[in-house]
Amino acid sequence: MTAAEVSAVIALLREVAQTEILPRFKRLGPGDIRTKAGPLDPVTVADEAAELALNAGLRALFPSDDVIGEEAVAAGTATLARLARPGRVWVLDPIDGTANFAAELPLFGVMAALVEADETLAGFIYDPFGDDCAYALAGQGAFLRAADGGERRLAVAAPVPVTQMVGSMSWRYMEEPLRSHVLHRLDRLAAVTDYRCAAHQYRMLAAGHCHVQMFRKLLPWDHAAGVLLHREAGGYARRFDGSAYRPTTTGGGLLLTPDAASWDAAAAALLR
DSSP, rough: OOOOHHHHHHHHHHHHHIIGGGGGOOOOOGGGEEEOOOOOOOEEEHHHHHHHHHHHHHHHOOTTSEEEEEHHHHHHHOOOOGGGGGSSSEEEEEEHHHHHHHHTOOOOOEEEEEHHHHHHEEEEEETTTEEEEEEEETTTEEEOOOTHHHHHEEEOOOOOOOOOEEEOOOOTTTTTTTTHHHHHHHGGSEEOOOOOOOOHHHHHHTTTOOOOEEOOOOOHHHHHHHHHHHHHHHHHEEOOSOOOOTTTOSSOEEEEEESHHHHHHHHHHHHH
């Protein structure tokens, strides 16, 4: 992507957040929130409106690209199978952290990733409250761009022993016996959190504010942008079996650490 295209995407994320998301924050009515797959999977009118606006904006910016979003897939109007076919595809999470948004907690983000041939080419994670965007381009690094256009490069934390690792463990989607296995080992880390928001968890990880993250469910709108951001910030990520992450992969879990040695140590402590 060119510098101008990066700026255009960030401007679009900001515009949609300001026009479709923030005006609805703390103003949702009883009929504005419902669940999709279950009680842990909410959706709001803001998610749907933001995705429609993002879809239209990206198609205007990149007419030859396709676009799929979380809500379109949930509604059956788009399919993840599109990622396996030729051509560039934008993958959208209009509000990552919908549970926080619906609970009136100001911790959610807007995520977009550009994918081609099962590789993530670009990833964007916009914070509506900080009005800044973490983004990465494959092979070119990870950056945080402020509202005034100022930028700084992102870098993961320095490696530490497992007993000093701080991170976020998303265990709520794990099935037994893995769920109990992991939960009984979390005390091997220094501190564990879960913000119910992959967008901010990836931003923390890529900026060096924590060492380790674990996820079980790997839908591409939750992870394609973040995994690229982490990798371009110097990090190392693998599925639980040690294989590489791909946007078309939706299972098998994911463990992210500063480097390969840290991954081996964390996997031994938590998964083996």
